[in-house]
Amino acid sequence: MRLVLMGDLHYHEVDEAIPGWLEARNDFYQTFLRRFMEVEGDAHISLGDLTNYGHSSELNEVYEILRNGGRTFYHALGNHDLYASTRNEVLAISGQARYHVVKTEVADLVFLDTAKEMDFEDWGGWVDEEQLSWFEEVIQASGTKPVLVFAHHPVHKTTTNSDKDKGSIHPDIDMWKVLSKKEGVGIYFNGHTHIDSIVNQQNWTFVQLSACLDQHGLRVVEIDRDEIRISAVDVADAALTDNVEMLYNNMKHFRHNPLARGQESDRACTVSLRLAAEHK
Secondary structure, three states, X not given: OEEEEEOXXXXXXXXXXXXXXXXXXXXXXXHHXXXXXXXXXXXXXXXXXXXXXXXXXXXXXHHHHHHHOOOOEEEOOOHXXXXXXXXXXXXXXXXXXXXXXXXXXXXXXXXXXXXXXXXXXXXXXXXXXXXXXXXXXXXXXXXXXXXXEEOOOOOOOXXXXXXXXXXXXXXXXXXXXXXXXXXXXXEEEEOOOOOOEEEXXXXXXXXXOOOOOOOOEXXXXXXXXXXXXXXXXXXXXXXXXXXXXXXXXXXXXOOOOOXXXXXXXXXXXXXXXXXXXXXX
16 A cells, blocks of 8 residues: 655635735645645545635635545645634535544554644644544554554654644643554654654654645655555655745745754654564
């Protein structure tokens, strides 16, 4: 199985009175999303903040581009996706479930909703009791099969900056109460903090993706019988590098992070499945 992931995209509305902004935005995002969809994969996944403010125009426009790609696409909701629209309004446009699991022969793919609805003051993550109970059942039912979790917010005190205020799922939410029940391998993918980071804790690997505006790249996840390989793919088109400064200078609700790439060790990793297979 092969998965293609992107971090925070922040597709945004523009003020057409500012010369060149509309053209720069369209050139950047159409190019980036074309490259994203061109990479072969069984599923293409956004880790949230697909849009910059959750305006219906942002959602409809970006989904039109994605649907034209003809790929299986999953979207874990981010806080920016729910600023201007309600959760139900966003899900109606995306056509997806709030949280769900996709069971395959090689792994269970779990999509969480960690975003608060229309809360402009608190961009931190939250998981309600109903979803947490569901998540626990999914983890227990997975047995020793690998579980890959896709969410916007990191688990508190895992990846870089997940210890910051509003930088993770709220620390009062005991995610480890659920995660610790996983037999075998678990991998948790997230965005939100806009910096690449890979951290191992217990039998879980936490993989954080930076924002696409800061780091023009994707992650490819390849799953076979013996291992899961996570690699970084840089996208170097001139349409990205030539236009991104215009976006930085004009868009609201986004601050450029020049340290987004992290360390080279935060870009790729391999997780062995052999030990889990031996314990079956």
